[in-house]
Amino acid sequence: MRDGVRHAGAIMMAVGMVLSSALLAMGANRPFWTEQAMFRFGEDLFFVGRSTCAPTAEVGRQRAYHAAIQEVQNYTRAAEVGNVRIETQMIYEEPNPESCREGQTSVWRLLRAPAHRLDKLNRIALQQSDPQEMKRIGTGFYQKVRDLTPKVGMHKDEVFELFGQPKSITMLQAGTVIRWEYPRFGFTLSFDGNGYVTGWKHAGPVSSAKAGSFSPAASQELSAGVDQPKQIRQSEEPAIDLTKQLEKLQIQNKGLAEAKEARRHCERIYSHDSSLQESCTKYEVSKRERLQASGDIGLDASRAAKVICNSRWPNDDELRQSCQGFERDRILDLQKRRY
Incomplete structure (x- = not known):
């Protein structure tokens, strides 16, 4: 009986590890890297190029590629980087964004290159600079790049802030090992029961139709942290997939949050009754449920x-x-009056 209670508690703790943070990102659709210009991950540097409101997706991909290459050249301060393998x-494509005309597409492209090769070009350019330029730059721009490599001992909240909600969560060894999987980015993180990173692996992204276009997985798998011996891994108990429980709890928790917000609203406007x-609370909860069921009202209005x-x-x-701005406001106003 105690083992069952402890086992259930471990499941709830594992799901709760990302629940509060996940609710903060429910409206975020773009991958985390679209908000970066460049970053370091493991032994590679990543550069982001963006093309806004391109006439076609193909044109957007080409423009985003050239924009990302420009970021590489800005970093290395080299006119040519042809000898460096860049993949x-x-x-990530966003068709018909609200800020663009009908039929246009915004595209983000993520390029990957070996950090040691680009850092070498950066150092060479620094050495060839005049003394005043060297004094202005200091010890080298490459040291200022944001490092997104997971660190052993990093808390799950820091991981979520960097990479967002994982695609799936599994629990091993009766809750002593929790794994977050990010197949779109090709890495898996392992946590202990208290939510701290114990290790990670990176082997390149897994292809996905929704996520856009990918390069083949890297031939060399990067890893860090504590890993279990093969003989132990073969005999460990089957993994428990907690992804469905996470999704259910997210829905339940969002409903509770909406109810609390409705109650605060009604207590404020009817403070003495x-x-x-x-x-008022019953009406507001019902109204919010109807609005939620009808989808994204703002997007539909646009x-x-x-x-x-x-x-x-x-x-x-x-x-x-x-006309679009006027009609959108008119539709939203009618929707508000309806409820």
Whole structure:
């Protein structure tokens, strides 16, 4: 009986490790790396190129590639980097973004290159600089790059802040080992029961239709931290997949958060009448549930406004943009009055 209770407690603790942080990122759709210009991970440097409002996805990919190459050249201060192997790690495409015209696409492209080769070019450029330039730059720009390599002993909150919610979570050895898997980025992290990183592995991304385009997995697998001997791993108990439990708890917790927010709202506007507070809370919770079930109202309103205004002003970009803003606000206002 005690073992069962302890086992269930370990499951809840493992799921809870990311639940609070995951709720903060439920609205974030883009990969974490789209917010970076460059970063270091393990033995590689990664550079991000962006193309906004490209006429086609292919044009956007090309523009994003050249933008990322420019970031490489800015880092190395070298006119040519042809002798360095540079690979596309990932492409993220966002069709029909709100800030662009209908049919346009924004593209982010992530390039990967060996850090030691680029650092060498950076040092060579530094040595060839004049004394005043060397004094201004100091010990080398390459030391200032943000390092996103997971560290043994890092807490799960730091990991979530860097990489977002994992694709799946598994528990091993009765809850003493928790694993977060990020297949889109090709690495897995291991945590102890208290939520601290004990090790990680990186072997290149796993291909996914939703995530865009990927390069083949790296031939050399990077790893760090404590790893279990093969004979122990073969005899350990089957892994318990906690991903479904995480998803259920996220839905439940979001509903509780909405209810608390509704109650605070009603207590504020009916501070001297408890009966009105109760009626108001029930109404607000019901309204929020209906709004949630209807999807993203703002996104739906933007799409509807585009359709309306594209038919009204097909040949006048300025009038069409103004029309879209007006129609979107009008639709949202009608939606608010409805509830």
